[in-house]
Amino acid sequence: MPLELVEKLEKQGYHLLGRRGAYKACQWQKKALLHDTSCYKQRFYGIQSHRCLQMTPMVDKCTQSCEFCWRVTPSDIGVNWNQIDVEDTDLIPVNELMDAVLMANLRSLGGYNPSAGADVSEKKYKEARDPKHVAISLAGEPTLYPMISDLIDEIHHRGMTSFLVTNGTRPDVLSTMSLPTQLYVTLAAPDETTYKLLCRPGIKNGWESILKSQETLQSLSTRTVNRLTMVANRNMHDVRAYSKLVDLGEPDFIEVKGYMFLGSSRNRLDHGNAPSHREIRAFSENLAALTGYHLLDEQVESRVVLLSRSKQIKKL
Ligand code: SF4
Secondary structure, eight states, rough: OOHHHHHHHHHOOOEEEEETTEEEEOOOHHHHHHHHHOOHHHHHHHOOOOGEEEEESSOOOSOOOOOOSSSHHHHTTTTOOOOOOGGGGGGGOOHHHHHHHHHHHHHHHHGGGGTTTSOOOOHHHHHHHHOOEEEOOOSSOOOSSSTTTHHOOOOOTTOOOOEEEOOOOOOHHHHHHOSSSSEEEEEEESSSSHHHHOOOBSSSHHHHHHHHHHHHHHTOSEEEEEEEEEEEETTTOOOOHHHHHHHOOOOOOOEEEEEOOGGGGGTOOOOOOOOOOOHHHHHHHHHHHHHHEEHHHHHTTTEEEESSSSOOOOOO
């Protein structure tokens, strides 16, 4: 990784693990400890925010350079690096990676110890030190990680559940990998033209690969989600085309989520690209009508609406 990137990531609060992995404390974990509030994943699926970790095995690698990404991309810091190929020498064993993730979590909880005066319940603090869920989603494309199956197996072996978010450009990996507890495929465009402009793929046939991932999604035996990342004035059009993409994948859930003006995306977009919750809600209602999914829940603070194929959600 270029030194400039390492410096930038550390400034943004990432704990770098091994040569390519990273952990970053989730703001919702802190809010859950201090104010007893929770992230939409707790509300929708039962994932306790104070016991949830977010990490990535590939912080600097991705097949796309989405304008809305929090991730630092080469144009943000004026330095080039290979964003796609992964060398074997880049990797540490998955058990070491997970040990490092758990250590990073303990380090970041240091300031929340009630014995040292923090206004946090003893019970919650102890629970946060013993996490039960890993979100493989922080930044980068996790299916580029050659040991992704081993990582998921390791997480489950340690008694934790897992969410994995992919951009869908690696359908061959999706169809063969160990499956996470809940698998997300992002849909950030209704058509190829929008896709190329907004997601700026660094590979050939990115759009075709996403369509193939959607076809694969319906055959996978795990909970599946399409995450629609909505960017105002960029991809919030043609709800009918989105509904056809959803039909292809038949996911259990659809999360319609507004882009947030955060991280390195602030170099590429502006506040006006972050839709209001009212816009997200209106788009979701149209999508629900076209797909037949049930609009079950929403969280205004995260500008997210949940649609579900079934009327009941089994909490994890
Ligand atoms: S696919 Fe995800 S990690 Fe990759 S550039 Fe887009 S938002 Fe960032």
